[in-house]
Amino acid sequence: MRINTNVGALTASRNAFVNNIATENSMRKLSSGLRISRAADDAAGLAVASKLRTQSRSLSQAAANAEQGNAMLQIAEGAAQTIQRIIERQKELITQKLNATSSTSTTTTINAEIASLATEASRIQSAATFQGMAVFAALSFQVGDGDGASVNQVAVTATLTQTPLSGTSTLADADTALDAVNEVLSNIGAGQNVLDYTVQNLKSAVVNVRAAESTIRDVDMAEEMATFTRNNILTQAAQAMLSQANQGSQGVLQLLR
Template identity: 45%
Template sequence: MRINHNIAALNTYRQLGQANQANSNSMQKLSSGLRINNASDDAAGLAISEKMRGQIRGLEQAQTNAQDGISLVQTAEGALNETHSILQRMRELSVQASNDTNTADDRGEIQKEINQLSDEIDRVSNTTEFNTKNLLNGSVGTSVDDGTVLGSVSSSASTKAGTYTVNASGATLATKASETAASGVTESTAVNSAGTLTINDVNIDVQSGDTLGDVAKKITSSVNGVTASIDDSGNFNIESDEVGADQSITISGDAANILTASSDYNSSSATVNGTNITGVNVDGMGANANLSYDGNTVKVVGGDSEGLTMEVKKAETTDVTVNDSLTFQIGANEGQDLNLSINAMDTTNLGVQGIDVTTQEGASSAISKIDDAIKTVSGERSKLGAVQNRLDHTINNLGTSSENLTAAESRIRDVDYALAA
């Protein structure tokens, strides 16, 4: 007989307490929908779950960031669409002014519209903003002091912000691969004899009744990247369409003197090559920096201005200013970002500042300048379009990752109602 302790009652009380605690835990899980309501429920699971929650929320915010990035890109690209339209109209006016049916007064009226259109390009460049951030004035990319000297200027994420002086005053611009196949001739000059000219491994059939004008057309239409023409000085020229040391033309014939009595490509074939630009210096590019050349395109390799790339259009000197690019945080973690630079798109950087169509020579020269500007804007719009497409894929990937990570976190954190009781 035990007098001081009732063991049976104590056991019953303990079991009742455990049952109440289990019931309380089950009700807490059922009411909250969570398997882990506090750290004691599953300490390791809680730590893993919270880490996943940080990733999930980061991925969701990254999706929003990417969508905002698309909106910014669309704003810049939409403005450049209008710049394109303005340049096309300026080109149209330049072609009109090139015609000598116009009087000086007529060209003066055309110049008035050219001036207004130029001012509008500058206004678009200086006032296009997203969330008060200017997009097209070079503040988030590169700009040049004189766009007639340098074209297609770009930088990379490795390019340190600053101003670099590109000294091309002593430069020799790149050349095409060019061969003068005959001289003292005209379009109507008859070929010397029938035969086959082989240019860059393409056979050109020359008939006895052909003129040199006919042969030039055959070469131009048949040989990719090569143009043949007869210039005002009577030279029959065959040249590559592009400049650079990688351009080459090889000419041979199966008979002597096919074109003229002195143009013998049978006994010895001729090979000519183009050249790259030489004599360019970039002040401030830093130690251990070198320049690589491709035609008239110069790129800095190494140093402070790593990745700075520019096309030299004239052998003169100008400054390039590189500003910090835009950074889009498109991931949940540090370093998961995308950098975007947008070059200045005003008349100075496009090389169309001060276009004068009041003379036939000026109007004719303006056409090629505007063509270069259109090409530059096209390149910038192409870059922006590529970034927008990339961000679209980024959003899709972030959504998929967030969905799968949420499912994994749910298996750890959420209650299984079938097991909760």
Template identity: 35%
Template sequence: MSMVINHNLMAQNASRNLSTAYGNLSTSVRRLSSGLRVGTAADDAAGMAIRELMRANIASMHQGVRNANDAISLLQTADGALSVIDEKLIRMKELAEQAATGTYTSDQRLLIDSEYQAMASEITRIANSTDFNGIQLLNGNLSSSTHDGSGVVSRGKMKIHFGTANDSAEDYYYIQIGTATASALGVGNQADATFGGFAISTQSAAQQALVAIDKAIVSKDNIRAALGVLQNRLENTITNLQIQAENLQAAESRISDVDVSNEMTEFVRQQILTQSAVAMLSQANSLPRMAMQLLGG
């Protein structure tokens, strides 16, 4: 290479290498400080696109777990209210048994019947007042076999959504809760008069009420059994969602996160190259003085 004074090609070459090494060092510092291998689209465009979809699904799964937990809380609220209704039905069966015997007068049976009707009214009150987040649970609002979510207020059975899309086979299912008012169970004076559980004011009516109350208990138990099945299903759904989210997080980490040991090795390499380039640039900048020495003779 000829010695010239118009250009310092060695310094330009050293400057270019310094710029490259310093840029790589800056990238390495950013990765080590952020913990991300893919910090910008330039790092890995395809990887970033895949990562963002994974992050969206992971966030959706975590919300799905919360949705399923809320549904479990709803079911537990309904089951707790039904357990109280169960106590009322047991007391009504006890009163019917008492009124069914012949050792009581008609006036005494009327007194027994007044408590019987009070128990039936309490069952209806519990069914109408049991709610979760303002949603009535036992008054029949969720007993429909259909669902309509097109309006501001959803109607019919409740849809519990926990998946990342909208596939009925994978992403949601329905909660349907039967009506638990006294009239729906067939007991008390709000029920159909032809039902045996209408009243226990006579010995014959009390005897018929015993059978009607058994049917009411079975109906109530069917509702509770359905709630228990749904709760177990939701708990399994939560476990599955947590496993999916965990595995998807691991996959996202392999794409997005930096391998600290490898990146630290690269950082040291770029640091050495940067220091070398700085030293050589300093030497290259001093080379034109050699030409000046020749000119000065």
């Protein structure tokens, strides 16, 4: 029997240390809900999970961009519809003025209203802005997490180029102005449809990317709890054996009596 080196106690102490570290790791994972709560848990997995998190955040912003773009187009649509109604009224006035029963005074009044409506249409067009930007323009919305414009951007031609009507305008001029407004409304509607589908696709992509990240970063609580219970029992057993190993050395005293 040897007392200078208690191999049993050293072995039990080493096992208690290892089991205690494993128990602490399980506690950290269970309390955080993360399988990778530090780089040492899975360095390669952490790199992949970080890339997925970055991608999901970029896709979420792309979805927000598309939603803001749709809001911008709604402002343009509302303004264009108002201008359309103004031109319709102007055409109505031109038709009235061309009638043989219209007197000089009536014509003068009609021309004044046409001019007033033209001024308001121009004002509405220039005042239609979103965060200080003109909504009647060639618009481009970033809706992807890459740099390729052809893949990650949605372009909408919302330029309104109708000619303001005046007292000398004809019915043909009014029709031309209406065609211009109808064209921009058509472009706006097409752009809104594209952005609606884009938002749906982006939100679906965000869910899928986050789910992929979860499989790498998040802990399986049931499995980790089983691991924690096992390690906790082993730690207690190692401590008990360490106590027994220390008591074993007391047997030497029996030989000295």
